[in-house]
Amino acid sequence: MGIIDDLVVNNRTYSAKIAESHLPVEPSSHLAIVTCMDSRLDVFAALGLGDGEAHVLRNAGGVITDDVIRSLALSQRKLGTREVMLIHHDDCGMQTITDDGFRNELRESTGVAPAFAIESFVDVEVDVRQSILRVRRSDFLPYREAVRGFVYDVDTHALREVVVAEETVGGVA
Numbered sequence: 799m800g801i802i803d804d805l806v807v808n809n810r811t812y813s814a815k816i817a818e819s820h821l822p823v824e825p826s827s828h829l830a831i832v833t834c835m836d837s838r839l840d841v842f843a844a845l846g847l848g849d850g851e852a853h854v855l856r857n858a859g860g861v862i863t864d865d866v867i868r869s870l871a872l873s874q875r876k877l878g879t880r881e882v883m884l885i886h887h888d889d890c891g892m893q894t895i896t897d898d899g900f901r902n903e904l905r906e907s908t909g910v911a912p913a914f915a916i917e918s919f920v921d922v923e924v925d926v927r928q929s930i931l932r933v934r935r936s937d938f939l940p941y942r943e944a945v946r947g948f949v950y951d952v953d954t955h956a957l958r959e960v961v962v963a964e965e966t967v968g969g970v971a
């Protein structure tokens with residue numbers, strides 16, 4: 799029996815003890831969060847959020863990819879979110895690889911190099927700043943001013959904010 803079978807059993811217990819309710823599809827905080835898939839970051843617990851309060855978009859690294867922009871465009875234009883919170887974290891797996899190294903690994907094992915960017919990074923704060931700028935420079939997003947970036951310490955569970963120098967915010971990409 800795999801872990802998924804265990805989780806299905808857990809869900810039976812969970813759903814049985816919580817009263818049925820229906821929340822609006824629009825997040826009540828009007829917030830979208832983009833963060834890493836890291837299993838040590840419980841986003842709702844770490845930020846004091848509850849069900850129905852925020853969109854959470856996750857991928858390896860919490861990178862602002864075209865697909866994240868797709869989701870943010872839907873989040874803002876169809877589901878009422880107005881602010882974007884970016885959360886990277888210390889000790890990220892994306893800091894343990896290189897783009898070329900992982901690309902070569904994929905090509906050697908499959909015969910095909912991927913079309914997507916790997917998006918590894920060395921300095922987490924540099925990557926947060928780049929992510930903030932990618933959001934601010936996307937024409938698909940109508941609400942680009944209220945975007946803030948943070949690094950989550952997976953040991954202390956504390957956030958620290960990363961700011962972008964104002965002269966780069968309106969700069970030409």
Ligand SMILES: [Zn+2]
Nearest residue numbers: 834836890891
């Ligand atoms: Zn990570």
